[in-house]
Amino acid sequence: MSDNTPQDIQNNWMRMVEQMNDAMARSVEQNMEAQSKFMETWAKTIEDSMPDEDTMGESFEAYQRAYGVWMDAADQMYERVTDAAEGEDVAFTEFRDIWLRSANEAFKEVMGTTAFAAAQGNLVESMMEMQQQAEDVSQDTLEQFGLPTRDDMDEVGERLVELERRQQRVENKLDRLIEMAESSQEA
Incomplete structure (x- = not known):
């Protein structure tokens, strides 16, 4: 027999709902931050590489697919929060897993594009140029010191x-x- 009064049960229920709401709010906030960072990175990549029209179209389509993946994840999160509110035992790790799977799928959508490959090529080329410049400065410095x-x-x-x-x-x-x-x- 439980010593809980109806007031205790209601308070426990309210606490659980509040925790679920907080978890959902944090998840949505993290999702929006991830999408924002993703979009900023993607936009910077596109801006830096300035692909042709076909590549640009492919990139936008990939972003739309990635965005769809994020929205599906948000729907799954909402469903699981609703399930938890209705009394189903939902582990917090499920929420993490939903976002991890979604992030992987969304990044695959974008990483497979020609624009992404071109941007990566530009990045590697820039890094190689910077490395060469650093090497040249190092060689000049050694030479000046007679080493x-x-x-x-x-x-x-x-x-x-x-x-x-x-x-x-x-x-x-x-x-x-x-x-x-x-x-x-x-x-």
């Missing part, structure tokens, strides 16, 4: 390899001369 640069070390390495080759040729010739000398003494 060996990578070019200097490469040159030393090449000279060592050439010296090793020459040494091997000399050793091979010496081995042949020794063999000839030994065979002429035996005869």
Whole structure:
């Protein structure tokens, strides 16, 4: 037998509904933040790469599909919150799983586009240029301090390899001369 009064039961119910509402509000807020970041990143990618009209159309279609995935996730969340409010046992991990699956699906929609590939190519190209610039600055700095640069070390390495080759040729010739000398003494 429970010692709970009707008032206690109502208070517990209200607390549970409030927690569910808070969880739903946080989920919706996180969803909107994720969509906003996603859209900003996507827009920046498109802006930076300025694709042709077909690629742009493909990108918009991909974004629309991704947006549809997010809206389906919101619908699923609403259904699960409603189920919980009606007394069904709904684990909070279900909400997390819904958003994780949706995020994966939405990102797949966009990442598979030509515009995304072009943007990634531009990003890699920019990073390579920055890396080269940093390497050039590093080489110049080393040179100014009178320290060996990578070019200097490469040159030393090449000279060592050439010296090793020459040494091997000399050793091979010496081995042949020794063999000839030994065979002429035996005869």
